[in-house]
Amino acid sequence: MKTFRLITIAFMAAGLLCLGASPILADFTKDGSFKKDKQIELDFGIPVDESWARELSNYSVYEKPDPDIRTPVEAAQLDPQRLRVTLTFKEALNQAAQYVVEVKDVTSGGKPIGSGRFLVKKSRASVMMGIILGAMLINNFVFTKYLGLCIFFGVSQKRETAIGMGITFTIVMVLSAFFCWALYQHVLTTLRLDFLKIIVFIGTTAIFVQAVDTVLRKVNPYLFKRLGVYLVLIVTNCIILAVPLINADSGYNAAESVSEGIGAGVGFAIALFLMACVRERLEVCRVPPTFAGLPIAFIVAGLFALAFLGFSGLVVF
Amino acid sequence: MSRYPDLIWRGLIPENPIFRLALSMCPAVAVTVNVQNGVMLGLAVVFVQVMSSCTVAIFRGFIHPRIRIPAYVLIIALWVSVVDMVLPVINPAIYEQVKLFVKLIVVFAIIISRLELFASKEPLIPSFFDGLGMGLGFLLGLCLIGAIRELSGTGQLLGFDILGFKPLLVMILPAGGFFVIGFIMAAFNYIEYKLTGKIPTSGGGH
Incomplete structure (x- = not known):
């Protein structure tokens, strides 16, 4: 009985920590997270166009404290559901830092739906x-x-x-x-x-x-x-x-x-x-x-x- | 009249803080990957030890025995703060490597034990020499360990290439510091055994 209660508490604590992790900044930008040490995954709320997602100049990525130093993106890949973009970088990312990914002029079904920002950081x-x-x-x-x-x-x-x-x-x-x-x-x-x-x-x-x-x-x-x-x-x-x-x-x-x-x-x-x-x-x-x-x-x-x-x-x- | 040189000598060899009293081992292992670091930290310790010994000797009439330990800690912390502000100006490159340990001089057992055992009972001048002796003994220990580790680990001494190859890389790894101190302590014991004919009991390790 005691172990069961402990496990429940542990899960609740983990859930609370995850809640505080990454706030949603605009309505179509859902979530950004680190994948491997060179990749960032961006989840969109609505399907985006592949021609937009392929264009690397649409993304600007930087570490949160200094917006002037951009991290160059090497490749961007859209998954078949058109909801998730995987960005690959030349150098390994500093996973202890927070990254901001700005996406501009996002198009969905040929129509522009505006720009947005993802905040990428490890969960607390x-x-x-x-x-x-x-x-x-x-x-x-x-x-x-x-x-x-x-x-x-x-x-x-x-x-x-x-x-x-x-x-x-x-x-x-x-x-x-x-x-x-x-x-x-x-x-x-x-x-x-x-x-x-x-x-x-x-x-x-x-x-x-x-x-x-x-x-x-x-x-x-x-x-x-x-x-x-x-x-x-x-x-x-x-x-x-x-x-x-x-x-x-x-x-x-x-x-x-x-x-x-x-x-x-x-x-x-x-x-x-x-x-x-x-x-x-x-x-x-x-x-x-x-x-x-x-x-x-x-x-x-x-x-x-x-x-x-x-x-x-x-x-x- | 030979008391003052005697006080210094005592700190250097017979009561060497590192090898004989086994006090303040942490920095002795940690910063001694080369001689420069050892010298830098050693000088900082000499300064703090001498200054706080003198301060305590001067104020020993005013410090109530019941609050002496907090008073000593504050006095040491004061002089450590001074050193911590002066050293980066003198040599920023080496300070960067020994930064943490300069601040940790506050908790070095050797300093507070000298204040408690000597400076709180003796007048200014003997306290000065006692502090100097203990500080120099510490400096000597750091230099010795630093020299052995630098020479055997990187083949260099004071940054100059001497051997031209790296005999024992393990010596500059964390483990090397423990090995070197262990062997030097054993050597000190052995010399004492040869001189006096009995095995000395080593310090409490505190």
Whole structure:
């Protein structure tokens, strides 16, 4: 019963996200979407003429922020129902960006029906999934960006503490990613104080760790006892400061910032868990005495980093 | 009177922040794909460490012990902001590569641990030398790792071609940084073992 409810909620969430994806701009322009990495599909509300669709000068395509830089169209193809045009481009499109396709003097059955605009962008859900997977696996914060190593080596000695730390860290990370985003976009940039972002972010993070500490102490003393020490350690984790800085630098919106936070948190938890598993086994291995302790841990981390390189070829959506 | 050189020496080798204390490992692995990056970040750390050590030493009478950690973090964040504004003017190309880590100096464990352990108890001048020693030790560590990785990964040193071929490409990949640090730490342990006859316990890793 519980799984069924979860699935329903997931579908509703996906539906809501899709609703917000691409607004219809004129009545005969229905929908535009990316197809392969070099193609855009345009759906029309009424059948259009093939002679019009073949003419490449009828389309002008550009990335939304700069209308002056046109993306040249190489070929245009109309499907047999005359409702869908597939545009092919010379170069691969930047799928993270929004494209505007302007169509002029559209004709249907020989009669002109006016000009229109398509807005082509990826749906918000797939952008978010891309960011989450990117931060979690492809650019794992520990193994490819080398952040948070202090805690990574300090806490990965036992599996149990590694799991606790991973979960606590993810929660704090998501919360502080969101609040740092809100502060940066709505307070710092509005007041032109963005040079203060380092001070503000570290302060916000510290406040959050303290807040979670205080709340957990009263609400769930059992969990607090299990995690107590690690909560405070989170402040000294580089990832917790790096994620808001990366969000601010790449100009992410709220949903993207939270996704980056989730990805970073889960990625860190995965790394911590894997490492803890190996280090528990290392305890009973015969390691050369000069390598015992941290040096061998570093070499294991290096092997993990090599393995994580395999994710770099992963194409996300 | 030999205290000040001694303080610097201590930071360089016996208590080297990277290889002995195992503090602030993140930047040590991340920016050291070549020597220039290491030098740039190392100098930034020297500056922040010296300036915040001095600041804390001067104001140590005013900072209430109960709020000392937030106070230290704010002092460090202040000097990091200064560095972050000055560096892009000095060398924009290298700054572009170490950008993120210059900002992250705020959370480097080595800086705050020196403030807590040394500068909050000692007067200005010893704090200055302690900060200088620790900063230089960090710089030395970054340069050493950077040199090994650049030479073995790209066959170059400081951008000049030395070997003429690329012996071990893996060294400039993410994994290489972990390997190099692991081996250097083991080498430090081995030297200590040869000198004193006992295996030292390495730092807590924090």
